[in-house]
Amino acid sequence: MSVSSGSTAPGRFTRRLGQLVGIETPSGWARGLNDAYDLLEAWAGNSLGRPERVVCDEVPHLYWRGGDPAAPKDSRVLLLGHADTVWPLGTLAENPFRVEGTRATGPGVFDMKAGLVLAFEALGLAGDVSHVSMVVSGDEERGSLTSRALVEEAAAACGAVLVLEPSEGGALKTARKGVALYRLGVSGRAAHAGLEPHKGVNALVELAHQVLTISDLADRGRGTTVTPTVGSAGTTTNTVPEQAFVDVDVRAWEQAELARVERALRALRPRAPGAELAFQGGVNRGPLERGMSVGLLGSARAVAERLGLTPVTEAGVGGGSDGNITASLGVPTLDGLGPDGGGAHARHEWVELTSVRDRTSLIAGLLADRAP
Known part of the structure; x- marks a missing residue:
């Protein structure tokens, strides 16, 4: 399947990002998380099959098992992200979603609602995604205390995990402490x-x-x-x-x-x-060690070269993510596939909208390449 580097919809991305940031989702707050999941389900349509709301200790999580459970494990890909943010209720009134020039700002815009929007843009480009499953958790920012078992279950059924956390200065994250x-x-x-x-x-x-x-x-x-x-x-x-x-x-x-x-x-x-x-x-x-990412990094570099995208670079970072969990299971994991930006957990967090096209195409290319 051929993925075009020019087939994204930046206007739709920005509109969707504003909708998602406009729903406050503090870690574990079921009402806000469920409202966000309603939005994600509408964007997904029938591409990944019917999702499940998995509730643990009153915290909801969203899980698409994938349209073809019989797909070979090596070809199966898990898209992994979280809808919760570090921001308490009421933050949106003080710091609403804004777009100034090529930057979007607002609570959770960088970590990591932009990555979730990217996922659904990429799914629309990738063609056959029957080999793809997806987990969106609701307590990652609190250490994934209620979602860990779900993340482990989903990852264990797959041959690769693509984590939609934001990038580090445009670089993919191949190691995390x-x-x-x-x-x-x-x-x-x-x-x-x-x-x-x-x-x-x-x-x-x-x-x-x-x-x-x-x-x-x-x-x-x-x-x-x-x-x-x-x-x-x-x-x-x-x-x-x-x-x-x-x-x-x-x-x-x-x-x-x-x-x-x-x-x-x-x-x-x-x-x-x-x-x-x-x-x-x-x-x-546990640590996400580079050895668990290097194979997928090579695939990402090949996709970027084939599609004429910005060359892929890599970084190691001190913060943890659910990618640490999946890598600790021995499942190849590539993190930092969200758009470029900065200010994670800071009031000035921002996303660079000009990075959206390449990132969407890169994710779509990685999904298409692993199709059985």
Whole structure:
């Protein structure tokens, strides 16, 4: 099947993007997500068959299994994205969808509603898509806690995953750091801060010692970051804190590094007599290592050359996505197929509309090339 690099509809893309951004979809908010899914289903028509609304812990997700479940696994492709954003309800009133020149802005426009719109434009170009399935999740920004099983099920039935997350300066994402999330709890003993503080065990002081030790577990040379993020201690200003906690964000290019940091965290011991430590958490997403992307990267470069598109480049990034989950299953995964832009999770996030044509054609070409 031949895919033309000039067959996209930029006006329709922009109109659809405005419609989707105009529906607020904070992570896990069923009402907004279902409204967005209604829109996506209308755009898909009958191209992928009848979708399912998969609800887990009251969070809805959208799943097209594909029109031909008998298609050979090696030819089957999963398009993967998420409809949820980091933005709370009410953000749209302060920061509505706008188009100025060649840039579109608005909450979630870059991460990653533009990628979802691209998918349906590409499906219209690719011809036979009976070998294609698609998952749109509703809690990716919260770590895919309710959608992970669905993503794993869908990916396991496919020979390749194309992730519609935004690109990195126009580059496809061939590597992502793995992510681990922990909470360290400290238990001490309360006492009056003025009358007899010496009879207490100060959980905040213990926490301070532990935070400094935790920060030293990072390895800049290997690109491993260990970042204490949210912390809290105490109840009143005149009481020795009895309880304290800190959340810790760990990211690494290699699974071995995530394992090293976890071992070190669980080996921490209290400094103050009478203090106790307790850890919760673990690896949320394993790394997306380049070896899981390199084959699909070669295919993307061949498609771009054949269609006369902008040459394909690649990048590794620190943020995680559902592509980490699928790559950890051993399924070849190529990420960052959304349009160019910037400002993920920032109020100024934007999409470059001139990048839409090439990206749409690239996705369509990759889908067409894998048709049985």
